[in-house]
Amino acid sequence: MYEIRLHSRGGQGGVTAAKLMALASFRDGKYATAAPFYGAERRGAPIVSFIRIDDKPIKIYSQIHNPDLVVVLDPSILDLVNVFEGLKPDGKVLINAPGVPKQAEKYDVQHVDLTGIALKLNLVVAGSPILNTPVIGALAKMGLFSRESAAAAIQETFSDERNLDAALMAYEELV
Amino acid sequence: MSGTSASEYICKCTSACAGCSSSLILRHVLKAAGPDTVLVVPACCTSVLQGVWPNTSFNIPVYNVAFAAAAAVASGMAAAFETLGKNTNVIAYAGDGGTVDIGIQALSGALERETNFLYICYDNEAYGNTGMQRSGSTPLGARTTTTPGGKTHVKKDLDRIIAAHHLPYMATACSAYPQDLVKKVKKALSIKGPKFMHILAPCPPGWRYDASQTIEVGKMAVKTGIWAMYEREYDTLTLSGPTKAAMIKPAPLEDYLKMQGRFSGMSEEKVRMVQGEVERNLRLLKAEAEGTC
Amino acid sequence: MLTLSTGNNAVAAAVRQANPAVVAAYPITPQTEIVEQIANYVTNGSLKSKYIPVESEHSAMAACIGASITGVRTFTATSSHGLLYMHEMVNWAAGARLPIVMANVNRALGPGWNVWAEHTDALQARDTGWLQVYVSTVQEAYDATLMAFRIAEDRRVYLPVMVNLDGFTLSHISQQLDESPVSDFIPPMILDHAISTDAPMGYGCMTSSADYFRIRYDIERSMRDSVQVIRETEDAFASKFGRKYSWTEDYRCDDAQVLILSMGTLGKEAEVAVDILRSEGIKAGSMRVRWIRPFPEPDLRDRELVVIDRNYSFGFGGILASSIRAKTGKECYNVIAGLGGQEVTFNDIAGFVRERRIGEESWFGVDA
Ligand SMILES: Cc1ncc(C[n+]2csc(CCOP(=O)(O)OP(=O)(O)O)c2C)c(N)n1
Ligand code: SF4
Ligand SMILES: [Mg+2]
Numbered sequence: 001m002y003e004i005r006l007h008s009r010g011g012q013g014g015v016t017a018a019k020l021m022a023l024a025s026f027r028d029g030k031y032a033t034a035a036p037f038y039g040a041e042r043r044g045a046p047i048v049s050f051i052r053i054d055d056k057p058i059k060i061y062s063q064i065h066n067p068d069l070v071v072v073l074d075p076s077i078l079d080l081v082n083v084f085e086g087l088k089p090d091g092k093v094l095i096n097a098p099g100v101p102k103q104a105e106k107y108d109v110q111h112v113d114l115t116g117i118a119l120k121l122n123l124v125v126a127g128s129p130i131l132n133t134p135v136i137g138a139l140a141k142m143g144l145f146s147r148e149s150a151a152a153a154i155q156e157t158f159s160d161e162r163n164l165d166a167a168l169m170a171y172e173e174l175v
Numbered sequence: 176m177s178g179t180s181a182s183e184y185i186c187k188c189t190s191a192c193a194g195c196s197s198s199l200i201l202r203h204v205l206k207a208a209g210p211d212t213v214l215v216v217p218a219c220c221t222s223v224l225q226g227v228w229p230n231t232s233f234n235i236p237v238y239n240v241a242f243a244a245a246a247a248v249a250s251g252m253a254a255a256f257e258t259l260g261k262n263t264n265v266i267a268y269a270g271d272g273g274t275v276d277i278g279i280q281a282l283s284g285a286l287e288r289e290t291n292f293l294y295i296c297y298d299n300e301a302y303g304n305t306g307m308q309r310s311g312s313t314p315l316g317a318r319t320t321t322t323p324g325g326k327t328h329v330k331k332d333l334d335r336i337i338a339a340h341h342l343p344y345m346a347t348a349c350s351a352y353p354q355d356l357v358k359k360v361k362k363a364l365s366i367k368g369p370k371f372m373h374i375l376a377p378c379p380p381g382w383r384y385d386a387s388q389t390i391e392v393g394k395m396a397v398k399t400g401i402w403a404m405y406e407r408e409y410d411t412l413t414l415s416g417p418t419k420a421a422m423i424k425p426a427p428l429e430d431y432l433k434m435q436g437r438f439s440g441m442s443e444e445k446v447r448m449v450q451g452e453v454e455r456n457l458r459l460l461k462a463e464a465e466g467t468c
Numbered sequence: 469m470l471t472l473s474t475g476n477n478a479v480a481a482a483v484r485q486a487n488p489a490v491v492a493a494y495p496i497t498p499q500t501e502i503v504e505q506i507a508n509y510v511t512n513g514s515l516k517s518k519y520i521p522v523e524s525e526h527s528a529m530a531a532c533i534g535a536s537i538t539g540v541r542t543f544t545a546t547s548s549h550g551l552l553y554m555h556e557m558v559n560w561a562a563g564a565r566l567p568i569v570m571a572n573v574n575r576a577l578g579p580g581w582n583v584w585a586e587h588t589d590a591l592q593a594r595d596t597g598w599l600q601v602y603v604s605t606v607q608e609a610y611d612a613t614l615m616a617f618r619i620a621e622d623r624r625v626y627l628p629v630m631v632n633l634d635g636f637t638l639s640h641i642s643q644q645l646d647e648s649p650v651s652d653f654i655p656p657m658i659l660d661h662a663i664s665t666d667a668p669m670g671y672g673c674m675t676s677s678a679d680y681f682r683i684r685y686d687i688e689r690s691m692r693d694s695v696q697v698i699r700e701t702e703d704a705f706a707s708k709f710g711r712k713y714s715w716t717e718d719y720r721c722d723d724a725q726v727l728i729l730s731m732g733t734l735g736k737e738a739e740v741a742v743d744i745l746r747s748e749g750i751k752a753g754s755m756r757v758r759w760i761r762p763f764p765e766p767d768l769r770d771r772e773l774v775v776i777d778r779n780y781s782f783g784f785g786g787i788l789a790s791s792i793r794a795k796t797g798k799e800c801y802n803v804i805a806g807l808g809g810q811e812v813t814f815n816d817i818a819g820f821v822r823e824r825r826i827g828e829e830s831w832f833g834v835d836a
Contacts, residue, residue, distance in 0.1 A: 019642045023472045026644055034472075034642040038583075045190075059736040061637050062813040127385075218549070222581055239579065241549060243524065276523035277494075277553075308495045308504070309521055321495065321507040321521055 002144075003064045004051040007083045008073035013132035017073065018049035020136050020153045025053040027149035033058045046077045053144070067091060071139070073114070073131050078103045094138060096131060112138045112174045114166075121162045121169070130166070133158065137167030141174040180206045189224040189232040194386025196350035196393060197297045197376040198224055201268060203353050204295060207360035210235060212264040213252065217245035217278060219270035220303040243277040245269045246285040246294060253292045264364055265292040271312035272302045275331045286340040286369045293363050293370040296333065299378035307381040314401075315449050316432075316441040319381075325441055329452060337371050338407060345371040346406040348415075351393025355415055359406060375402045383436025392434055398426040400457050401449070405464070412463045422457055473645035475609045475638040479545065479571045479631070480505035482613035484515045485650045486569075489540035492520040492531035497583045498635040499547040499573040517543075525550040529557035529568075536566040537671065539662030541617065544568065547635060548575035548589045555593065561628045562597025562687065564672065565661065567620035568628040570598075571613060574732065574778075575635040576808040584809020585634040587731060587779040591760070591787045597687050599629040599694055600761045602731045604717070606643035609633050611711055614650055615701050621657045622701075624693045634732045636809065648709050695762050715764035717756040720746065724753025726821055727768065730776040731757050731788060734806060738776070740814035745821055752821055763791060773800035774824050776817070780804055785829060801825055805832035 004021065008014025015036045022032035036049045050064045066086045075097045077083060084093070084107060093107045096114040118129030133154050140150035150171075154163050184205035191198040197220060205212065214237045216222055222239050225231050240248045249267040256263050269278060274296035282294060301319050302308040308321040311331040318325050337345055344366045348356040356374065363370040377392040379385065384392055396402035397417045404415035414422070428450050432438040473481065480502050483491065491510075493503045509515035522528045525546050532542040546554065551572055561568050576586040590600060599619065603609045609631070616629040633639055663671065675683070698715075706712040719739040721727060726745075728738045735756025745752040755766060777786025784790060789802035801824040806812045810833065820832070 019472060022642050026470075026472060031644070035637075036640055038636060038640070058643075059739050060814060061634075061641065061733040061737055062811050218581070228580055239581065241553075241578065243553065279523075302495060305495045305497055305500045306504075308500065311523060320500075320504045322511075323508055324511045 001052055001054040001058070002069070003067050004053070004069045004071060004144075005064050005067040005083075006049040006051060006071045006073065007077050007081065008047060008049070008131075009077065010045055010047050011128065012073050013130060014047055014049050014073055016157075017071075017132035017135050018051050020132060020157060021051045021139060021144070022053075023156065024136060024140070024145040024149045024153035027152045028145045030055060030145075031057050035061070037063060046081050069094065069144070071135065072096060073135065075101050092142070094135075094142065096135065110138075110142065110174055112170050114138070114170060117166050117169045117173065121166050123160075123162050123166050130163070133163035134166040134170040137170035138174045140167070141171045147171065180209065182206065182210070184210070184233060184235045186232045186234070188226065190226060191220070191224040192378075192380055192386070194379040194389040195220075195224070196378065196389050197221065197299060197303075199353075200297050200350045200356065200374050200376055203357050204266065204268070204360050205235060207357045208264050208266060208364060211262065212266055213238060215240060215245050215249045215252065215265065215267045217267075217269050217273040218242040218304060219273050220299070221268055221270070223304060242273055243281060245273060245278055246281040246290075249292045249294070250285045250288065250290045253290050257291065267292060267294045269294070269296055270303065271296060271298040271300060272310040275311040275333050279336070283336075283340065286337065286342060286371065290369050291367055293360070293372065295372045295374060297374050297376040299376045299381055300330070301378070301381050303378055303381055315452075316445040317437045318439070319437070325445065329448070334373055337373070340369070341409055342371055342407070343368045344406070344408055345373075347373045347375075347402070347404050349375040349393045349397055349402055349404060350377065351390045351397065352404065352417060355404065355417070362406070381437070384434050388434065392431075395426060395431045395434060397421060399428045399431045400425045400453050401428060401431055403456060403460055405460060412460065414460065414464045418460075422461055425457075428453060469647055471645050471647060472642050473606050473610075473647075474501065474640055474642050475606050475633045476501035476573070476640070477505055478606045478610040478645050479613050479633070480509065481645070481647050482610045483543050484509050485614060485647075486541065486543070486617045486654055487515065488517050488543045488569075490520065490532065490535035490542045491517045491544065492522050492528045492535070492542070493544045494522055494525045494528045494546065494550060496525075496547045496550040498575060498639045499545050499550070499571070501639070502545040502571060502573070525554035526557055529554040529561060532568045533557060533561055533564060533566055536561070536568050536659070537564065537663045539657065539659040541621070541657045542568050543570070545571040545573070547573040548577055548583075551589050551593060552577065555596075558593050558598065559596045563683075565626040565687075565690075566628060567617075567626055567657065567659070569613065569616045569620055569631070570628065571631045571633065573635045573639045574632050582808040583635065585637050585732070585778065586807050586809070587632070587777075587787075588807075590630060590632045591779045593630070594761055594787070597627060597691070598761065599625070599627055599691070599698075599759070600632060601629070601759050602632045602757070604638070604733050604736045604756060606638070606641065606645050607711065608713070609638065610645055610647070611705065611709070611713065614653065615705055615713075618654045619694065619697055619701050621654070621659075622697045623658075623660065625690055625697050626659070627687070627690055627694065632732070637733045646709075653705070653708060691762050698759065698762075713758065715757075715759050716766055717758060719754040719756075721753035721755055723751060724771060725751040726753070726772040726774060726824065728752060728754045728774050728776065728817060728821060729757060729766075729788060729792065729800075730754070730778075731760070732778065734776055734778060734812060734817070737812065737814045738817050741817035741821065744814065744818045750821060757788060760788075760791075763795060765795065766792070768792075768796055768798055772824065772826060773798060774803065774821050775800045776803050776805050776812075776820065778806040780807065789829075799827045801827070802829040803832055804829065
């Protein structure tokens with residue numbers, strides 16, 4: 001089983017990103033679950049989602065304490081929450097940022113400027129750049145699921161073509 | 176601001192959304208009421224914005240209670256304070272859902288029994304706590320998560336229902352006019368018996384406008400006349416200044432509807448129906464204020 | 469067609485398949501998504517039901533009662549305080565022998581306000597005459613909702629059915645869903661005692677003690693008959709859709725020496741615990757109790773029992789443990805866990821088994 005913890009802020013599309021990750025894995029022929037963890041917290045506060053991918057049906061509903069991969073949609077969360085807590089020794093990190101933030105340097109980290117991609121494509125809703133589709137492209141590049149399944153998941157969910165474009169850009173740009 | 180107390184009874188750490196007028200209203204209400212006040216709060220956004228125990232963002236006592244129960248709980252509390260010889264203000268602070276829908280039975284009972292309390296309904300015209308479903312107070316044409324095509328029923332006329340209880344004091348107000356609001360709260364609390372206030376509380380995420388526009392939206396509601404402000408002492412109606420002005424020269428209703436995403440795509444027929452309702456309401460209020468009805 | 473769905477949306481999708489004439493419902497966290505999705509279906513025309521956006525849960529159930537007695541299919545959904553607020557009409561629906569289906573998204577009870585999973589809400593309604601089933605996956609939420617209509621509307625039952633799913637843990641998780649079309653799986657509803665001007669009758673009139681008593685006995689007889697109807701329905705479902713359900717979901721029980729009994733999603737987590745315990749040499753098995761009313765006669769034999777209750781009857785004990793004790797005369801180790809959404813992991817559950825003290829009760833994490 002591969003376990004992913006996704007950190008975002010309320011309203012950034014973290015919950016949708018988690019669903020897209022499950023859907024893409026699922027289109028790869030895997031089993032997957034996506035569980036948002038809601039706290040009774042202020043809006044815009046950091047939230048986490050848990051994604052599990054496996055070859056067998058998934059029976060676990062509790063939180064992920066030792067993720068294989070940590071995904072951070074909003075680097076400002078690094079100052080508020082220890083997003084690396086419990087990360088497996090060989091675990092990986094994906095951060096939405098133009099460079100590697102200092103706090104992440106000692107981990108096996110990859111980064112991509114998802115915000116920049118969304119802004120470039122004018123993929124903006126109510127003033128906020130859309131991050132949930134580009135991040136799927138970056139994760140496909142990391143090998144979490146195939147590029148085709150990532151595209152399928154996005155096209156099944158959104159009709160706006162720019163979502164797929166954003167994912168493909170992130171696929172190319174991931175470093 | 177002149178005429179308001181410098182004391183604060185809500186801290187800046189609430190978990191309300193940016194631009195939330197309901198929490199702004201409550202801030203003014205509590206400043207007007209002072210520290211000898213107990214708040215009774217049914218399930219609504221106000222239950223959430225206090226924070227999670229053991230923290231609270233309020234520094235007066237707040238009694239949180241079940242959704243339908245605020246007015247009845249306040250009845251019991253008011254009666255008990257009386258037997259204890261205390262003059263503590265009992266203020267029920269409830270949303271529109273907790274007032275016009277599930278809570279109206281308890282409210283009507285408490286008013287009829289002449290409970291010595293102030294009941295405030297802050298009206299964000301939907302169920303904010305659960306993510307913006309329609310309420311009986313949602314206006315015709317507004318999109319909510321349970322009226323994705325726009326509401327097909329008109330807003331319940333809460334104030335005339337309340338007026339039928341012949342209260343010593345009732346008033347309507349709006350978050351965008353805080354001085355007026357504070358004056359009305361003070362007046363209400365100076366009177367013994369059942370008092371009621373209905374306060375329009377524009378809500379950025381629910382009404383779909385930018386948080387920075389929250390005062391403008393409230394002002395426009397009053398200027399167009401879709402929200403009328405007045406006081407009623409038994410059978411005597413007094414119109415508040417901004418509403419008098421709106422009666423003379425109302426702003427176009429479209430200007431108000433256009434500001435908010437919830438009205439996007441509303442049919443012209445529905446706009447005309449709302450316009451008709453606004454005109455009818457203002458006509459009735461004017462006639463009543465002038466004693467010609 | 470395989471899709472990705474939350475537990476809530478699976479319930480709504482099943483309701484769309486069942487196509488009730490009337491849905492009356494009121495929002496409450498964590499059930500709200502069901503109501504919103506049904507409102508969407510009705511607005512986009514994919515569901516032809518009349519949707520009544522009532523002003524409270526008491527009215528939601530009352531409206532379902534008024535609709536159901538005319539002989540049409542009805543549905544509602546609620547949770548926690550909503551179920552408590554409608555309690556009077558919940559009793560009424562069963563007493564009036566109306567095959568209403570309700571989804572209840574299990575949530576804790578205030579005060580203080582807490583929106584997370586707990587089973588006490590539905591279990592407080594266990595004596596009302598409703599059938600109650602508890603599900604553990606998104607697919608099962610869909611399947612059980614479909615079957616609920618067929619079971620409730622069976623002439624041998626004519627009792628309402630409540631489908632329970634864990635708040636957030638299941639209502640908000642996304643898993644795969646096979647949205648099998650029902651076609652003729654649910655026959656058209658025929659209510660023999662439907663109200664009609666063709667045959668004027670009084671309903672719910674003043675009733676003598678003797679008649680009242682007989683009516684109550686009738687409810688119990690139908691409850692007992694429902695055992696057969698549930699079995700038939702689940703078998704028919706399995707042969708049509710290939711997914712098999714039963715009174716309990718048993719995992720590695722055959723040769724087990726210690727059984728974990730639980731309800732809802734904890735029952736799935738318990739299967740993971742079983743595998744861990746087996747690797748340590750403890751012959752464990754998991755029995756997830758699905759139906760609470762009617763209550764199964766579980767095959768427990770001489771095995772040791774660890775019963776997890778995500779609920780409590782104050783002054784008495786965990787409700788599942790008490791029921792098992794009463795039905796079988798067997799003692800157990802009763803762990804009260806997960807109230808108000810407390811996290812309970814497979815490791816915790818394995819711990820309950822390792823530390824079992826048969827005959828005792830323990831409150832996980834608070835009575836240490
Ligand atoms: C009996 C019952 N039904 C439903 C709920 C769920 N619920 C909590 S608050 C709320 C809506 C409140 O709306 P409103 O009174 O307008 O206040 P707002 O949230 O908008 O501030 C609902 C439906 C509940 N807590 N209790
Ligand atoms: S939803 Fe509206 S009323 Fe509720 S806290 Fe946010 S802005 Fe205020
Ligand atoms: Mg409201």
